Amino acid sequence: MRRTTMCASAALLISLAVGCGDPQVDSEGLGIFGNVKVAPLEGGGPQARPTDPEMQAKPGGPVLGVIQMAVHIYERPDHRSDKVGYLRLGVTVRRGTKPAAFDSCQGGFYNILPRGYVCLDDGATIDLNHPLIRAGLKQANRDHPLPYDYAFVRAIAPRYYRLPSEKEQFKYEMSLKRHLRSFKRLKQKWNAIEVGSNDVPIDEIGNGLGPAPEDPPELTEGEKFGGDGSDAIPWFFDGKRKLPNVSNFKVPDYAVITNRIKRHAGVALIDAFEGEGRHFALTTDLRLIPTSKLKPGRGSPFHGVELVEGWELPVGFVKRDRAYDHEKRGGRFKKLRKRYAYGAAIQLTGEVRRDGSRRYVETEDGSWMRTRDLAISAKLSKLPRHAKDDTKWIDVSIHRQILTLFEGKTPIYTTMVSTGKDGLGDPRRTHSTPRGTFRVRDKHITNTMDSQVLGSEFELNDVPWVQYFKAGYALHAAYWHTEYGRPRSHGCINLSPIDAYRIFRWTEPRLPEGWHGVSVTEGTGKGTIIHVQP
Known part of the structure; x- marks a missing residue:
């Protein structure tokens, strides 16, 4: 990842993280949203749990909804207390009947489940008729390796603020007639999909079960881009836009378009529908992109192995497009016809042999493979x-491009990763992953990052299962490539979506139901140890 990493959730989150490899920020003691340590409360401040039963959030109680991209959760009903996490746009959570405090918050701080406080003034509401709550926006799916449907921008595309008329489309999209003619001719090819991360069965703790299916599912055009298959225009885009702007790109209410998004950018989608002669996809910040300018992004089906039921170290993962078995004859090795696909997991015996400058390792069935x-x-x-x-x-x-989960001295899961592309270089001057022993500092279901490919900057929106451990360096899913096993990133540790999901569910602190992110504080406990070695 590039050395500037920006939180996705609007201006209030911009101070979260500075990116994979930025040397300018001291990560010690940073909370989930910012680089400034909060001054301690005199006398301990208000109680973390209200004593008045009407102030306490309870199962089945009234709810609070979020009407900005993100809203902080505080340890206590005070803006000076620790930020323990945040909620995402459109989510509702149980709250206390009465506010617990009004200090620095005219609307009141409400206790929420399972813990913490939200100030209504920060972008929350108890009015369930608010259009952003009534819209029933699709939330991140916590049961899938990819929490949203994703796509990549095929050509520079408009981000429409409302559903544009046909005339407005031709006004704002250059050479649209030629583009639509090409799309009509090449639609099947352009929108073809492959087996993706969410097609692989997973168990209750996130392990991928067996190989990926041979064929992808049959999906309509709308379903490929976040829709439910109905193609119906949502009520809040039928006619004029009926939702307030929540993106960080400010425009007047009468606007048709906010801005444009560059080619290759990755976007997360929560709906798709047909209107004004085209299909449009709805992004998580409630802007519209024509699907003719998007390519479905379904993530890699690759995943590691749980070290039980026949698997133990050493394990090899094929990291090239083609790899072959070899037969040992005397002191020489001969290539056989058996070919392994990229990502195949192979049980090894630990035996290593050389044939000149070539090294070979023995597989469980007695054949040999090149290291x-x-x-x-x-x-x-x-x-x-x-x-x-x-x-x-x-x-x-870093040298082996391998990540392994341990409980004490016991390895329980292992997989391939992609670390910084400059290997063992100095992270302050190169795109290298920092070495040392760290702890998970904060966790996000998704977070938006900037990146760089061939010198051309583009956005990677809603990167899944992000776990920061030092400044802007993080473990996270990479839905935009399948090059695990080879150094590639700008310093972060790239994982397949299935592996990132499996690890996120296992690490501490745990993410409470309904929250989009959680930070390590005294109340949440220590984050899981991450040991990065050469």
Whole structure:
């Protein structure tokens, strides 16, 4: 990832993280939203749990809804207390009947489940008839490796503020007649999909179960871009726009378009429908993009292996497009016809042999494979000090491009990753992943990042399962590539969506139901250890 990483959720979140590799920020003690440590409350401040029963949030109680892209959750009903997490646009959570405090918040701080306080003035409401609550916006799916439907911008595209008429489309989209003619001719090719992350069955803890299906599901055009298949125009876009602007690009209410989005950008989508002669997709910040200028992005079906039921270290993952078995004859090796696809997991015995300058490893069935074709997850020769009892920790090897989950001394899951493309360079000067022992600092279901490909900047919206551990460096899913096993990033640790989902569910702190992000504070406990070694 690029060395500037911006939180997706509007201006109030911009101070969250400075990106994979930015050397300018001290990560020690940073909360989920900002680089300034909060001054301690005199006398401890208001109680973390209200004593008045009517102020306490309870199951089945009244709800509070979010009407901005994100709203902070505070440890106590005071803006000076720790920010323990945040809620995303459109979500509703249980709240207390009465506000717990009004200090610095005219609308009142409400206690919410399972903990914490939200100030109504920050972008929340108890009016369930508010259009942003009544809209019933699709929330991130916490049961799938990709929490939204994703797409990539095929050509520079408008971000419409409301549903444009046909005349307005031709006004704001250059060479539209030629584009629509090409789309009509090439639609099947342009919108073809492959098997993706969400097509692989997963178990209750997030492990991928077996190989991916051979064929992708049959989807309508709308379903490929976040729709439910009905293609019906939502009430809030039927006629004029009936929702307030929540994006960080400010426009007057009468606007047709906000701005344009560059080619190759990745976007998360929550609906799609047909209107004014075309299909339009709705992004998470409630702007419209014509689907003829999008390509479905379905994420890689690759995933690691749980180290049970026949799997143990060492394990190899095929990291090249094609890799072959070899037969050992005397001291020489001969290539056989058996071919392995990228991402295949192979149980190894630990035996290694050389044939001249080539190294080979033995597989469980007695054949041999070249080490250059594999990312190898091997047993660690020496465990770090924190490998004791049932302590959860993550080991990342930059040289091997391997990540392994441990509980104490026991490895429980292993997979391929992509770390910084400059290898073991200085993270302050190169696109390298920092080495050392860290802890998870904050976690996000999704977060938006800037990136760079071939010198051309573009956006990567709503990157899934982000876990920051040092300044702007994070573990996260990469839905835009399938090059795990090879250094590629601008310093972050890239994972397949399935692996990122599996790890996110396992690490501490846990993300409460309804929250979009959680930060490590005294109340949430310590984050899981991340040990990055050469």
